[in-house]
Amino acid sequence: MKLSLSQPCSFSGALLLLAVSNLLVWEKVTSLPNYRLPTESLYQRVIVVSHNAHDLASKAFMEFEMKFGRTAWTYGLMLSPCHTAAILTPENSEQVHQTTSEDLLKVSITILQAWEEPLKHMVAAVAALPHVPDTLLSRTKELEERIQGLLEGLKIIFNRVYPGAVASDYTFWSAWSDLQSSDESTKNSALRTLWRCVRRDTHKVDNYLKVLKCRDVHNNNC
Numbered sequence: 001m002k003l004s005l006s007q008p009c010s011f012s013g014a015l016l017l018l019a020v021s022n023l024l025v026w027e028k029v030t031s032l033p034n035y036r037l038p039t040e041s042l043y044q045r046v047i048v049v050s051h052n053a054h055d056l057a058s059k060a061f062m063e064f065e066m067k068f069g070r071t072a073w074t075y076g077l078m079l080s081p082c083h084t085a086a087i088l089t090p091e092n093s094e095q096v097h098q099t100t101s102e103d104l105l106k107v108s109i110t111i112l113q114a115w116e117e118p119l120k121h122m123v124a125a126v127a128a129l130p131h132v133p134d135t136l137l138s139r140t141k142e143l144e145e146r147i148q149g150l151l152e153g154l155k156i157i158f159n160r161v162y163p164g165a166v167a168s169d170y171t172f173w174s175a176w177s178d179l180q181s182s183d184e185s186t187k188n189s190a191l192r193t194l195w196r197c198v199r200r201d202t203h204k205v206d207n208y209l210k211v212l213k214c215r216d217v218h219n220n221n222c
Contacts, residue, residue, distance in 0.1 A: 054202035082197035
């Protein structure tokens with residue numbers, strides 16, 4: 001939505017409109033990629049979005065734990081595996097630095113694509129929680145937007161740097177039925193697993209992108 005400053009208004013009113021306009025622009029650039037940006041600037045932007053996504057996932061996980069964690073634990077003491085566990089990823093600093101930039105981009109895209117469907121269901125499941133805090137619901141919705149924007153940005157970078165290469169685009173997720181369960185502990189346990197896993201996976205992607213930027217933008221001078 002464009003804000004018009006051509007109509008008569010006070011100086012303070014104009015400043016307020018300008019501040020609101022700048023805020024809207026910032027919110028847009030931190031969630032959506034710009035196809036005309038040079039690759040270096042796009043890397044910087046996706047790193048901002050990536051860090052923001054991990055921060056949202058961490059805060060939402062902690063908020064869910066405080067509000068609903070007790071009911072989630074009653075379903076079982078063993079941690080359920082993440083649905084992204086089947087994706088082969090470098091797990092430590094040495095492995096990350098031994099992985100090619102192309103493969104780091106590929107695995108980052110694969111991880112994010114694996115969250116597209118679960119996050120849609122998470123938004124609906126969180127909205128249906130009894131007495132759900134507004135902050136938890138808003139963070140869930142914002143996380144979905146951030147991950148979608150990050151995924152689009154990484155695809156742009158990948159297609160620019162490795163034209164013709166193909167990244168994996170699918171990871172099966174089968175726990176959607178647990179989110180629709182009428183049993184509170186089953187539903188909350190499934191949500192807890194998803195929050196724990198999205199926090200882990202956004203942290204992975206964030207680390208991979210920092211390495212990629214260091215390599216591809218700063219020629220390892222960082």
